[in-house]
Amino acid sequence: MRIAFLGDVVGRSGREAAGAAIPRLRSALGLDLLVINAENASHGFGLAPDMAQALFAAGADVITLGNHAWDRKDIFGYIAAEPRLIRPLNFPPGTPGAGFHVAEVPGGRRALVMNAMGRLFMDPLDCPFRATAQELSRYRLGGTVQAIVIDFHAEATSEKMSFAHSFDGQVSLVVGTHTHCPTADHQILPGGTAYQSDAGMCGDYDSVIGMDKQGAAGRFWRKLPGDKLSPADGIATVCGLYVETNDLTGLCCRIEPIRLGGRLSEVLPKP
Ligand SMILES: [Fe+2]
Ligand SMILES: [Fe+2]
Numbered sequence: 001m002r003i004a005f006l007g008d009v010v011g012r013s014g015r016e017a018a019g020a021a022i023p024r025l026r027s028a029l030g031l032d033l034l035v036i037n038a039e040n041a042s043h044g045f046g047l048a049p050d051m052a053q054a055l056f057a058a059g060a061d062v063i064t065l066g067n068h069a070w071d072r073k074d075i076f077g078y079i080a081a082e083p084r085l086i087r088p089l090n091f092p093p094g095t096p097g098a099g100f101h102v103a104e105v106p107g108g109r110r111a112l113v114m115n116a117m118g119r120l121f122m123d124p125l126d127c128p129f130r131a132t133a134q135e136l137s138r139y140r141l142g143g144t145v146q147a148i149v150i151d152f153h154a155e156a157t158s159e160k161m162s163f164a165h166s167f168d169g170q171v172s173l174v175v176g177t178h179t180h181c182p183t184a185d186h187q188i189l190p191g192g193t194a195y196q197s198d199a200g201m202c203g204d205y206d207s208v209i210g211m212d213k214q215g216a217a218g219r220f221w222r223k224l225p226g227d228k229l230s231p232a233d234g235i236a237t238v239c240g241l242y243v244e245t246n247d248l249t250g251l252c253c254r255i256e257p258i259r260l261g262g263r264l265s266e267v268l269p270k271p
Helices: 011-029 049-058 075-081 128-136 157-166 213-221
Strands: 002-006 033-037 062-064 100-105 109-117 147-153 173-177 194-196 237-245 252-260
Touching (some): 002 147, 002 173, 011 049, 033 147, 049 062, 049 075, 147 157, 194 237, 194 252
Parallel strands (some): 173 194
Antiparallel strands (some): 100 109
């Protein structure tokens, strides 16, 4: 299966760049599945229903979220009715939406996409390790689903690596999101699971993690309330990764970074 994962969409420039890149990547790489994190799509904070619809219309199969999932209140009703939009599965019981979705992939195949959130330097949620293990117990990789992709939304690299090693061999891909900077540690772990600590963002890199640099820096220089954050509006780099998996085992045989447009050096996998 040919899968692309794109990191956190930030603001209008991120939405525009991702919207243009998704169809281009789908055809250039012959993608079977495209997953994108959009927790910062709405002015850096949350995701509005019309923005989710635009990403689906561009060719996204599944959209994931994170700690900013609920910044836009109009997403509550939308996520309850749209199974392709998922939020971290370790939110407390009763939270709207679901933490996983099984996507139908061409050729009668199925891919399980999951979203979990770390707890180190983040809001305390239920244990993401145990919640993920419990959810995974319902599926068999290479049997009931041909691929399993997990967006692990977390701050700490140690937690991300611990999570990935815990599920090595049980899932196709563990990719980190939330820090908005692409890491260069993409690899196939010994058990066959692809891993990258952070996918990076779809956003303007002349910024502080996608937000206007003056406003963001001002919050470190002065500890006064009122320095409001807004997204940087320069041309965004679309960041993420590309993996190929074996349908019989569900394990990964190739992982390559994707960086397209904007300020970061461009990298596109060869088809
Ligand atoms: Fe984010
Ligand atoms: Fe986040």
